[in-house]
Amino acid sequence: MYNLNNLKVRNIKKEDEKGSAKVFLEGFNNKIKNLSHIPEERTYDFLIDFGIVKNYYKEGYFVAEVDGEILGLMLLRWKGQEKQEDKVLDFSVLVKKYGLPLVVRTMIKVNIVNYNPKKGEMYIEHIAVLEKARGLGIGSILLERAFNMAKSRNDINKVTLSVIEENHRAHKLYNKLGFEDTHDTTSLLGKWAVGVYKFTKMEKCIV
Ligand SMILES: CC(C)(COP(=O)(O)OP(=O)(O)OC[C@H]1O[C@@H](n2cnc3c(N)ncnc32)[C@H](O)[C@@H]1OP(=O)(O)O)[C@@H](O)C(=O)NCCC(=O)NCCS
Numbered sequence: 548m549y550n551l552n553n554l555k556v557r558n559i560k561k562e563d564e565k566g567s568a569k570v571f572l573e574g575f576n577n578k579i580k581n582l583s584h585i586p587e588e589r590t591y592d593f594l595i596d597f598g599i600v601k602n603y604y605k606e607g608y609f610v611a612e613v614d615g616e617i618l619g620l621m622l623l624r625w626k627g628q629e630k631q632e633d634k635v636l637d638f639s640v641l642v643k644k645y646g647l648p649l650v651v652r653t654m655i656k657v658n659i660v661n662y663n664p665k666k667g668e669m670y671i672e673h674i675a676v677l678e679k680a681r682g683l684g685i686g687s688i689l690l691e692r693a694f695n696m697a698k699s700r701n702d703i704n705k706v707t708l709s710v711i712e713e714n715h716r717a718h719k720l721y722n723k724l725g726f727e728d729t730h731d732t733t734s735l736l737g738k739w740a741v742g743v744y745k746f747t748k749m750e751k752c753i754v
Contacts (some may be wrong), residue, residue: 574675580744598635607689619676656740671708712745
């Protein structure tokens with residue numbers, strides 16, 4: 548169905564917003580539903596307004612494209628990563644748009660699940676492939692890009708990620724590509740914020 552010879556992995560651009568929204572919403576549907584009960588047609592705006600889709604980083608946000616269609620995306624984060632201008636809306640603008648209770652609740656939830664990478668760590672904040680394009684190797688190609696980027700930087704010595712307990716297939720894929728489990732974490736707050744109670748932190752050393 549897709550000719551992977553035409554696959555391009557490149558930095559995200561402004562005009563990719565619609566295509567990448569589709570991948571993001573499909574990949575993280577459950578977490579997003581737990582985060583807020585915003586109507587579906589407003590969800591992507593909501594994610595941008597609250598800075599959940601972090602398309603403001605200068606480097607590290609990749610899309611996988613085949614013949615003009617965005618099929619995958621991946622956000623890498625590291626300490627000291629440069630941002631373009633901050634696109635997150637001011638508190639007062641958010642309140643006007645969404646109402647105070649939802650803004651406060653969302654900010655608390657976002658704060659609970661936000662992870663700040665440590666020195667030397669390149670953290671895969673999210674990776675997703677459109678459902679109809681899964682199992683074709685696109686996720687692996689995106690992950691290879693993460694390894695190459697980590698290798699090309701002398702401030703990075705490992706690539707890390709978190710995978711939820713139920714995501715056995717993704718866990719298996721990460722193992723196959725050389726990630727090792729470092730520890731399991733449980734969090735009632737994570738359960739409340741995005742419906743994630745137990746997850747495993749994984750890492751792959753980069754030499
Ligand atoms: C995890 C994910 C990014 C992998 O992308 P992909 O393009 O399907 O990965 P690849 O084709 O390179 O690798 C396929 C492997 O991933 C595993 N896999 C994980 N989820 C899969 C799915 N839904 N469909 C097909 N394969 C899947 C398969 O076990 C397969 O392993 P195998 O080759 O040994 O059979 C993708 O399945 C996805 O978007 N899942 C939903 C979002 C998500 O869970 N993100 C990860 C958060 S930690």
